[in-house]
Amino acid sequence: MTAPYGERLTAAVGERGALCVGVDPHPGLLDRWDLPRDAAGLERFARGVVEALGETVAVFKPQSAFFEAYGSAGIAVLELVLADIAQAGAISLLDVKRGDIGSTMDAYAAAYLADGSPLAADAITVSPYLGVETFAATADLADQHGRGLYVLALTSNPEAPAQQRARTAAGFSVAETVLDWAAARNAGATPLGSVGLVVGATIEPPGLDFTRLNGSILAPGVGAQGGEPEHLPAIFGAATPLVLPSASREVLSAGPDPDALRRVATSLANRSTAALTP
Numbered sequence: 001m002t003a004p005y006g007e008r009l010t011a012a013v014g015e016r017g018a019l020c021v022g023v024d025p026h027p028g029l030l031d032r033w034d035l036p037r038d039a040a041g042l043e044r045f046a047r048g049v050v051e052a053l054g055e056t057v058a059v060f061k062p063q064s065a066f067f068e069a070y071g072s073a074g075i076a077v078l079e080l081v082l083a084d085i086a087q088a089g090a091i092s093l094l095d096v097k098r099g100d101i102g103s104t105m106d107a108y109a110a111a112y113l114a115d116g117s118p119l120a121a122d123a124i125t126v127s128p129y130l131g132v133e134t135f136a137a138t139a140d141l142a143d144q145h146g147r148g149l150y151v152l153a154l155t156s157n158p159e160a161p162a163q164q165r166a167r168t169a170a171g172f173s174v175a176e177t178v179l180d181w182a183a184a185r186n187a188g189a190t191p192l193g194s195v196g197l198v199v200g201a202t203i204e205p206p207g208l209d210f211t212r213l214n215g216s217i218l219a220p221g222v223g224a225q226g227g228e229p230e231h232l233p234a235i236f237g238a239a240t241p242l243v244l245p246s247a248s249r250e251v252l253s254a255g256p257d258p259d260a261l262r263r264v265a266t267s268l269a270n271r272s273t274a275a276l277t278p
Protein backbone atom coordinates (compact mmCIF):
# COMPACT_ATOMS: atom_id res chain seq x y z
CA MET A 1 0.00 0.00 0.00
CA THR A 2 1.28 3.49 -0.91
CA ALA A 3 2.29 5.68 2.06
CA PRO A 4 0.19 8.83 2.63
CA TYR A 5 1.11 11.88 0.56
CA GLY A 6 2.22 13.92 3.59
CA GLU A 7 4.66 11.19 4.55
CA ARG A 8 6.06 10.80 1.03
CA LEU A 9 6.46 14.55 0.58
CA THR A 10 8.17 14.95 3.95
CA ALA A 11 10.61 12.16 3.09
CA ALA A 12 11.42 13.62 -0.36
CA VAL A 13 11.98 17.13 1.00
CA GLY A 14 14.06 15.73 3.90
CA GLU A 15 16.33 13.90 1.44
CA ARG A 16 16.56 16.45 -1.38
CA GLY A 17 15.71 19.85 0.09
CA ALA A 18 12.62 22.05 0.00
CA LEU A 19 12.26 22.95 -3.65
CA CYS A 20 9.64 22.39 -6.32
CA VAL A 21 10.82 22.96 -9.88
CA GLY A 22 8.08 23.89 -12.32
CA VAL A 23 8.20 22.25 -15.75
CA ASP A 24 6.77 25.09 -17.85
CA PRO A 25 7.78 24.66 -21.48
CA HIS A 26 7.10 28.24 -22.58
CA PRO A 27 7.52 28.67 -26.36
CA GLY A 28 10.22 31.25 -25.65
CA LEU A 29 12.14 28.73 -23.55
CA LEU A 30 11.97 26.17 -26.38
CA ASP A 31 13.55 28.85 -28.63
CA ARG A 32 16.20 29.53 -26.03
CA TRP A 33 17.01 25.83 -25.75
CA ASP A 34 17.21 25.71 -29.57
CA LEU A 35 14.26 23.33 -29.79
CA PRO A 36 11.35 23.39 -32.25
CA ARG A 37 7.96 24.69 -31.07
CA ASP A 38 6.29 21.31 -31.59
CA ALA A 39 5.59 18.13 -29.65
CA ALA A 40 9.11 16.81 -30.30
CA GLY A 41 10.61 20.02 -28.88
CA LEU A 42 8.21 19.85 -25.94
CA GLU A 43 9.30 16.28 -25.20
CA ARG A 44 13.01 17.03 -25.37
CA PHE A 45 12.57 20.07 -23.15
CA ALA A 46 10.35 18.56 -20.44
CA ARG A 47 12.03 15.16 -20.27
CA GLY A 48 15.43 16.90 -20.40
CA VAL A 49 14.54 18.89 -17.27
CA VAL A 50 13.59 15.72 -15.40
CA GLU A 51 16.64 13.86 -16.70
CA ALA A 52 18.94 16.65 -15.48
CA LEU A 53 17.27 17.24 -12.10
CA GLY A 54 15.42 14.00 -11.37
CA GLU A 55 17.85 12.80 -8.76
CA THR A 56 18.36 16.11 -6.97
CA VAL A 57 15.00 17.87 -6.83
CA ALA A 58 12.23 16.74 -4.44
CA VAL A 59 9.16 17.90 -6.38
CA PHE A 60 8.44 18.64 -10.05
CA LYS A 61 5.40 20.66 -11.06
CA PRO A 62 4.54 20.22 -14.74
CA GLN A 63 2.25 23.03 -15.87
CA SER A 64 -0.52 21.27 -17.79
CA ALA A 65 -1.34 24.28 -19.98
CA PHE A 66 1.97 24.12 -21.83
CA PHE A 67 1.35 20.44 -22.70
CA GLU A 68 -2.33 20.89 -23.58
CA ALA A 69 -1.25 23.53 -26.10
CA TYR A 70 0.03 20.71 -28.35
CA GLY A 71 -3.21 18.69 -28.17
CA SER A 72 -3.14 14.92 -27.82
CA ALA A 73 0.58 14.83 -28.69
CA GLY A 74 1.26 17.21 -25.79
CA ILE A 75 -0.82 15.12 -23.39
CA ALA A 76 1.15 12.04 -24.48
CA VAL A 77 4.35 13.91 -23.56
CA LEU A 78 2.85 14.86 -20.20
CA GLU A 79 2.17 11.18 -19.50
CA LEU A 80 5.82 10.38 -20.24
CA VAL A 81 7.04 13.23 -18.03
CA LEU A 82 4.89 12.05 -15.11
CA ALA A 83 6.31 8.55 -15.54
CA ASP A 84 9.89 9.94 -15.68
CA ILE A 85 9.33 11.84 -12.42
CA ALA A 86 8.10 8.70 -10.68
CA GLN A 87 11.00 6.71 -12.11
CA ALA A 88 13.45 9.28 -10.69
CA GLY A 89 11.96 8.87 -7.21
CA ALA A 90 10.66 12.45 -7.09
CA ILE A 91 7.17 13.76 -6.37
CA SER A 92 4.97 14.96 -9.25
CA LEU A 93 2.60 17.85 -8.61
CA LEU A 94 0.54 18.47 -11.73
CA ASP A 95 -0.46 22.13 -11.92
CA VAL A 96 -3.82 21.72 -13.62
CA LYS A 97 -6.01 23.98 -11.41
CA ARG A 98 -9.23 22.01 -11.76
CA GLY A 99 -12.49 23.02 -10.12
CA ASP A 100 -16.10 22.02 -10.92
CA ILE A 101 -19.32 20.72 -9.44
CA GLY A 102 -18.78 17.69 -7.21
CA SER A 103 -19.85 15.02 -9.72
CA THR A 104 -17.46 16.38 -12.36
CA MET A 105 -14.70 16.79 -9.77
CA ASP A 106 -15.04 13.05 -9.21
CA ALA A 107 -14.14 12.51 -12.89
CA TYR A 108 -11.13 14.84 -12.60
CA ALA A 109 -10.07 12.97 -9.47
CA ALA A 110 -10.28 9.66 -11.35
CA ALA A 111 -8.17 11.14 -14.17
CA TYR A 112 -5.42 12.62 -12.01
CA LEU A 113 -5.39 10.87 -8.64
CA ALA A 114 -6.34 7.23 -9.18
CA ASP A 115 -3.76 4.47 -9.53
CA GLY A 116 -3.56 3.19 -13.09
CA SER A 117 -4.75 6.39 -14.74
CA PRO A 118 -2.24 7.45 -17.46
CA LEU A 119 -2.27 11.04 -16.14
CA ALA A 120 -2.07 10.19 -12.43
CA ALA A 121 0.25 12.49 -10.49
CA ASP A 122 1.26 12.43 -6.84
CA ALA A 123 -0.72 15.64 -6.33
CA ILE A 124 -2.66 18.22 -8.33
CA THR A 125 -3.69 21.84 -7.91
CA VAL A 126 -7.41 22.67 -7.64
CA SER A 127 -9.30 25.95 -7.81
CA PRO A 128 -12.01 26.51 -5.16
CA TYR A 129 -14.27 28.99 -6.94
CA LEU A 130 -17.15 26.48 -6.94
CA GLY A 131 -16.75 25.95 -3.21
CA VAL A 132 -14.25 23.91 -1.22
CA GLU A 133 -16.81 21.24 -0.36
CA THR A 134 -16.76 20.18 -4.03
CA PHE A 135 -13.35 18.65 -3.23
CA ALA A 136 -14.56 16.33 -0.45
CA ALA A 137 -14.65 13.18 -2.60
CA THR A 138 -11.48 14.24 -4.45
CA ALA A 139 -9.65 14.45 -1.13
CA ASP A 140 -11.05 11.06 -0.11
CA LEU A 141 -9.78 9.51 -3.35
CA ALA A 142 -6.41 11.21 -2.92
CA ASP A 143 -6.12 9.73 0.59
CA GLN A 144 -7.11 6.32 -0.68
CA HIS A 145 -4.25 6.36 -3.23
CA GLY A 146 -1.57 8.12 -1.16
CA ARG A 147 -1.89 11.27 -3.25
CA GLY A 148 -2.56 14.93 -2.46
CA LEU A 149 -4.25 18.11 -3.62
CA TYR A 150 -3.30 21.76 -3.31
CA VAL A 151 -6.14 24.25 -3.10
CA LEU A 152 -5.53 27.78 -4.37
CA ALA A 153 -5.74 30.13 -1.38
CA LEU A 154 -3.67 33.30 -1.92
CA THR A 155 -2.12 33.13 -5.35
CA SER A 156 0.98 34.95 -6.48
CA ASN A 157 -0.60 37.15 -9.17
CA PRO A 158 -1.40 40.82 -8.50
CA GLU A 159 -5.07 40.43 -9.55
CA ALA A 160 -5.78 37.87 -6.82
CA PRO A 161 -6.37 39.82 -3.59
CA ALA A 162 -9.64 41.43 -4.78
CA GLN A 163 -11.32 38.01 -4.69
CA GLN A 164 -9.20 36.00 -2.28
CA ARG A 165 -9.04 38.60 0.51
CA ALA A 166 -12.73 39.58 0.10
CA ARG A 167 -14.81 38.96 3.22
CA THR A 168 -17.65 36.46 3.36
CA ALA A 169 -20.96 37.30 5.09
CA ALA A 170 -19.51 35.66 8.22
CA GLY A 171 -16.66 38.20 8.19
CA PHE A 172 -13.82 35.86 7.23
CA SER A 173 -11.70 36.24 4.13
CA VAL A 174 -12.34 33.77 1.29
CA ALA A 175 -8.76 32.53 1.72
CA GLU A 176 -9.43 31.86 5.39
CA THR A 177 -12.43 29.68 4.55
CA VAL A 178 -10.16 27.66 2.25
CA LEU A 179 -7.61 27.35 5.06
CA ASP A 180 -10.34 26.26 7.50
CA TRP A 181 -11.53 23.49 5.19
CA ALA A 182 -8.01 22.22 4.49
CA ALA A 183 -7.07 22.32 8.17
CA ALA A 184 -10.18 20.32 9.10
CA ARG A 185 -9.28 17.70 6.46
CA ASN A 186 -5.72 17.42 7.77
CA ALA A 187 -6.53 17.34 11.48
CA GLY A 188 -4.65 14.60 13.31
CA ALA A 189 -2.52 13.48 10.34
CA THR A 190 1.20 12.91 10.87
CA PRO A 191 3.58 14.22 9.71
CA LEU A 192 1.26 16.22 7.39
CA GLY A 193 -2.18 15.76 5.86
CA SER A 194 -2.75 15.35 2.14
CA VAL A 195 -4.49 18.69 1.51
CA GLY A 196 -2.08 21.52 0.81
CA LEU A 197 -2.63 25.16 -0.07
CA VAL A 198 -1.17 27.38 -2.78
CA VAL A 199 0.05 30.66 -1.32
CA GLY A 200 2.32 32.80 -3.47
CA ALA A 201 5.88 33.66 -2.48
CA THR A 202 5.12 37.19 -3.67
CA ILE A 203 2.15 38.12 -1.47
CA GLU A 204 1.79 40.68 1.30
CA PRO A 205 1.77 39.03 4.75
CA PRO A 206 -1.70 37.44 4.88
CA GLY A 207 -2.51 37.85 8.57
CA LEU A 208 -3.54 34.18 8.72
CA ASP A 209 -2.18 31.47 10.98
CA PHE A 210 -1.16 28.73 8.57
CA THR A 211 0.37 26.59 11.34
CA ARG A 212 -3.05 25.03 11.88
CA LEU A 213 -3.07 23.76 8.28
CA ASN A 214 -0.96 20.72 9.20
CA GLY A 215 -0.27 20.40 5.47
CA SER A 216 2.09 21.53 2.75
CA ILE A 217 2.05 25.11 1.41
CA LEU A 218 3.14 25.39 -2.22
CA ALA A 219 4.66 28.84 -2.72
CA PRO A 220 5.04 29.62 -6.43
CA GLY A 221 6.46 32.90 -7.62
CA VAL A 222 10.10 32.41 -6.65
CA GLY A 223 12.45 33.97 -9.20
CA ALA A 224 10.67 35.29 -12.30
CA GLN A 225 7.78 36.80 -10.33
CA GLY A 226 10.05 38.47 -7.78
CA GLY A 227 9.71 36.13 -4.81
CA GLU A 228 12.87 35.05 -2.96
CA PRO A 229 13.31 32.19 -0.48
CA GLU A 230 14.56 34.72 2.06
CA HIS A 231 11.19 36.56 1.93
CA LEU A 232 9.25 33.50 3.10
CA PRO A 233 9.58 33.88 6.90
CA ALA A 234 8.12 37.40 6.71
CA ILE A 235 5.09 36.03 4.84
CA PHE A 236 4.49 32.77 6.68
CA GLY A 237 5.84 33.40 10.20
CA ALA A 238 5.71 30.26 12.35
CA ALA A 239 4.26 28.27 9.42
CA THR A 240 7.42 28.78 7.32
CA PRO A 241 8.62 25.15 7.76
CA LEU A 242 5.46 23.98 5.94
CA VAL A 243 6.38 25.94 2.81
CA LEU A 244 7.49 24.32 -0.45
CA PRO A 245 8.99 27.13 -2.58
CA SER A 246 8.45 26.75 -6.31
CA ALA A 247 10.32 28.22 -9.27
CA SER A 248 9.93 27.52 -12.97
CA ARG A 249 11.51 30.08 -15.35
CA GLU A 250 14.26 30.93 -12.83
CA VAL A 251 15.57 27.37 -13.14
CA LEU A 252 14.55 26.52 -16.71
CA SER A 253 16.23 29.54 -18.23
CA ALA A 254 19.60 28.10 -17.09
CA GLY A 255 19.18 25.18 -19.54
CA PRO A 256 19.68 23.25 -21.68
CA ASP A 257 23.07 22.48 -20.09
CA PRO A 258 22.26 19.89 -17.37
CA ASP A 259 25.10 21.10 -15.13
CA ALA A 260 23.82 24.66 -15.31
CA LEU A 261 20.29 23.48 -14.47
CA ARG A 262 21.62 21.53 -11.50
CA ARG A 263 23.68 24.49 -10.27
CA VAL A 264 20.67 26.84 -10.22
CA ALA A 265 18.33 24.24 -8.69
CA THR A 266 20.82 23.24 -6.01
CA SER A 267 21.52 26.84 -5.08
CA LEU A 268 17.77 27.58 -4.81
CA ALA A 269 17.16 24.39 -2.79
CA ASN A 270 19.97 25.31 -0.37
CA ARG A 271 18.67 28.87 0.02
CA SER A 272 15.13 27.58 0.55
CA THR A 273 16.14 25.01 3.13
CA ALA A 274 18.14 27.67 5.01
CA ALA A 275 15.25 30.16 4.91
CA LEU A 276 12.75 27.54 6.09
CA THR A 277 14.82 26.29 9.00
CA PRO A 278 13.62 27.93 12.25
Ligand SMILES: O=c1ccn([C@@H]2O[C@H](COP(=O)(O)O)[C@@H](O)[C@H]2O)c(=O)[nH]1
Pocket: 022, 024, 063, 095, 154, 155, 156, 157, 198, 199, 200, 220, 221, 222, 223, 224, 225, 246, 247, 248, 249, 250
Ligand atom coordinates in the same frame (compact mmCIF):
# COMPACT_ATOMS: atom_id res chain seq x y z
O1 LIG B 1 -0.37 31.36 -7.34
C1 LIG B 1 0.13 30.75 -8.30
C2 LIG B 1 -0.25 29.47 -8.64
C3 LIG B 1 0.40 28.83 -9.65
N1 LIG B 1 1.39 29.45 -10.35
C4 LIG B 1 2.06 28.67 -11.42
O2 LIG B 1 3.42 28.48 -11.04
C5 LIG B 1 4.28 28.67 -12.18
C6 LIG B 1 5.15 29.89 -11.94
O3 LIG B 1 6.11 30.01 -12.95
P1 LIG B 1 7.39 31.00 -12.80
O4 LIG B 1 8.09 30.85 -14.10
O5 LIG B 1 8.22 30.51 -11.65
O6 LIG B 1 6.84 32.36 -12.59
C7 LIG B 1 3.35 28.81 -13.38
O7 LIG B 1 3.13 27.52 -13.89
C8 LIG B 1 2.06 29.33 -12.78
O8 LIG B 1 0.92 28.95 -13.51
C9 LIG B 1 1.76 30.71 -10.01
O9 LIG B 1 2.67 31.31 -10.60
N2 LIG B 1 1.12 31.33 -9.00
